[in-house]
Amino acid sequence: MITLIKSATIIDASSSFHNQKKDVLIENGVIKKIEDTIDPKEDYTLVNKDNLHISCxxxxxxxxxxxxxxxxxxxxxxxxxxxxxxxxxxxxxxxxxxxxxxxxxxxxxxxxxxxxxxxxxxxxxxxxxxxxxxxxxxxxxxxxxxxxxxxxxxxxxxxxxxxxxxxxxxxxxxxxxxxxxxxxxxxxxxxxxxxxxxxxxxxxxxxxxxxxxxxxxxxxxxxxxxxxxxxxxxxxxxxxxxxxxxxxxxxxxxxxxxxxxxxxxxxxxxxxxxxxxxxxxxxxxxxxxxxxxxxxxxxxxxxxxxxxxxxxxxxxxxxxxxxxxxxxxxxxxxxxxxxxxxxxxxxxxxxxxxxxFGIKPTSIAVGETADISFFNPEEKNVFTKDAILSTSKNSAFLNKNLTGKVYGIFSNNQLILNK
Structure with a gap:
């Protein structure tokens, strides 16, 4: 599987790309390229979201x-x-x-x-x-x-x-x-x-x-x-x-x-x-x-x-x-x-x-295994029961105003995105 993340602002203080907007190409679970622009091909899976930010x-x-x-x-x-x-x-x-x-x-x-x-x-x-x-x-x-x-x-x-x-x-x-x-x-x-x-x-x-x-x-x-x-x-x-x-x-x-x-x-x-x-x-x-x-x-x-x-x-x-x-x-x-x-x-x-907790650190860099979270830090919303995916609904933040939206993750060579 080849995944192309388009126009993503990278938030990773350990990376040379911190706070930069880049395209990121992932092939077989490994980051292969991080460049200003990467042209997509027919067999690429695209991640292209509004105000897309990514982090480890x-x-x-x-x-x-x-x-x-x-x-x-x-x-x-x-x-x-x-x-x-x-x-x-x-x-x-x-x-x-x-x-x-x-x-x-x-x-x-x-x-x-x-x-x-x-x-x-x-x-x-x-x-x-x-x-x-x-x-x-x-x-x-x-x-x-x-x-x-x-x-x-x-x-x-x-x-x-x-x-x-x-x-x-x-x-x-x-x-x-x-x-x-x-x-x-x-x-x-x-x-x-x-x-x-x-x-x-x-x-x-x-x-x-x-x-x-x-x-x-x-x-x-x-x-x-x-x-x-x-x-x-x-x-x-x-x-x-x-x-x-x-x-x-x-x-x-x-x-x-x-x-x-x-x-x-x-x-x-x-x-x-x-x-x-x-x-x-x-x-x-x-x-x-x-x-x-x-x-x-x-x-x-x-x-x-x-x-x-x-x-x-x-x-x-x-x-x-x-x-x-x-x-x-x-x-x-x-x-x-x-x-x-x-x-x-x-x-x-x-x-x-x-x-x-003794877990191997991750980084957004070429050659690293892709372990990435996708989000938009600016979108405002009200947290309702419809946003709860858990079986139990006991949230202290129900009906609270929130700022930010999560798009999903790429981990273990799997792309998981919200609809």
């Missing part, structure tokens, strides 16, 4: 699909199609299933289910057996089978010694440990950010302290043990400051933030819409602004959708009873494109996550 393929490091066990929420097959049409050539899939991904065979199951897909799937295996936080899972065996990191999805490790031992043990094979930032004793039965809005609405609060205390503990342990620690989906200004100070000390710590925590605040809760019930909870406008600055300054390493499909039976219920989580693959680019510089966005969803 996007990588989302926090995605849940449900399968195995929760196929009614999302299957791996459909989830990967959604990811491709949302601009992602790679996703890291959480151990958010039943049973959880905590064995060599379950890691291999995920990888085999994704075989032949345009979007690459990388498993994040559970850190503890059955994600119960009691004993460490077989980390080395799972890494040998293809797991790229280890963490219990949305479940903090309360046992200090277990986290210490995990950080020490993983150093034997360069493993990356994820620690969800939440102190359960402090959070209690809270369901919303503790503050003015939770008080007005009569919702039990989760103080920012619950997140910050857990992060402080993990950073103390990391300083003692060494190793590599990744803190997923931080949500408060103080969390950002703690991680910034740890990086200044030279600790090997990285962190991510979700799109909804960068943009949406707990002001959204006044309608008691369960699509805004997330974990961590939506915080204050001040936190949102601080996190945006954290991305721009480089303290925050990764942006993620934290895509978590929840079926209607567990979302269309009373706010206090609804399951936490929002989908986010389809809306991520359009949501963030209005608050972040395009180059900052691309860096935090291409090169940085690949480096942190």
């Amino acid at each position: 393929g996007w990588f989302d490091t926090s995605v849940s699909f449900g399968e195995p066990g929760f196929e009614e929420r999302e299957t791996i097959e459909n989830g990967l199609k959604v990811a491709a049409k949302s601009g992602f050539t790679a996703v890291a899939v959480n151990a958010n299933s039943n049973p959880v991904i905590d064995t060599k065979s379950s890691v291999e199951f995920l990888i085999n289910k994704a075989n032949g897909s345009a979007t690459n799937l990388y498993p994040i295996a559970a850190l503890t057996a059955k994600s119960k936080g009691i004993e460490m899972a077989e980390l080395f065996d799972m890494q040998q089978s293809g797991a790229i990191a280890f963490g219990d999805y949305k479940k903090p490790i309360a046992n200090d010694n277990l986290m210490k031992v995990s950080l020490l043990y993983a150093q034997n094979f360069g493993g990356l440990i994820l620690s969800f930032p939440k102190n359960l004793a402090i959070a209690g039965e809270g369901i919303a950010n503790e503050g003015i809005n939770s008080t007005k609405l009569g919702l039990k609060g989760i103080p920012a302290l619950a997140e910050e205390l857990q992060i402080a503990r993990d950073l103390f342990l990391l300083e003692y043990t060494g190793g590599k620690l990744h803190i997923p989906t931080i949500s408060t200004e103080k969390s950002l400051q703690l991680i910034k100070e740890a990086k200044k000390k030279g600790l090997h710590v990285t962190c991510s933030v979700s799109a909804h925590h960068l943009i949406l605040s707990d002001d959204e809760l006044h309608g008691f819409d369960s699509n805004f019930k997330t974990n961590p909870p939506l915080r204050t406008n001040q936190d949102c602004k601080a996190l945006q600055k954290g991305v721009k300054s480089g303290v925050i390493d990764i942006i993620t959708s934290d895509h978590n499909p929840i079926d209607i039976e567990h979302k269309k219920v009373e706010f206090s009873e609804a399951k936490d989580g929002t989908i986010g693959l389809e809306s991520l680019f359009g949501a963030l494109n209005s608050v972040l510089n395009l180059t900052d966005f691309i860096e935090n969803i291409t090169s940085k996550p690949r480096e942190i």
Whole structure:
């Protein structure tokens, strides 16, 4: 297959063609030419879109699909199609299933289910057996089978010694440990950010302290043990400051933030819409602004959708009873494109996550394997249910104004385009 991409603005800070408009010729999955103009031939497949921009393929490091066990929420097959049409050539899939991904065979199951897909799937295996936080899972065996990191999805490790031992043990094979930032004793039965809005609405609060205390503990342990620690989906200004100070000390710590925590605040809760019930909870406008600055300054390493499909039976219920989580693959680019510089966005969803999770980096250069996302950064639209490709429809960005349109991807010698 020969694919010709016409008049595309290249966004790739590592490339000599950065911010230049070029034609790109791909043959058998490899970039053969990048020139001002390449004449098409009859057997070429053309990609010719309005205001076409391209970058290295996007990588989302926090995605849940449900399968195995929760196929009614999302299957791996459909989830990967959604990811491709949302601009992602790679996703890291959480151990958010039943049973959880905590064995060599379950890691291999995920990888085999994704075989032949345009979007690459990388498993994040559970850190503890059955994600119960009691004993460490077989980390080395799972890494040998293809797991790229280890963490219990949305479940903090309360046992200090277990986290210490995990950080020490993983150093034997360069493993990356994820620690969800939440102190359960402090959070209690809270369901919303503790503050003015939770008080007005009569919702039990989760103080920012619950997140910050857990992060402080993990950073103390990391300083003692060494190793590599990744803190997923931080949500408060103080969390950002703690991680910034740890990086200044030279600790090997990285962190991510979700799109909804960068943009949406707990002001959204006044309608008691369960699509805004997330974990961590939506915080204050001040936190949102601080996190945006954290991305721009480089303290925050990764942006993620934290895509978590929840079926209607567990979302269309009373706010206090609804399951936490929002989908986010389809809306991520359009949501963030209005608050972040395009180059900052691309860096935090291409090169940085690949480096942190040990995935081979990609580049838009002659001779490189084509791994490319297609998009238009300027088209404005309203995100409606018609734009949701996921099986579950629990989006916090429903009916929000977005800026930017995703056209598709080229990956694994497959061209996937939206209609």
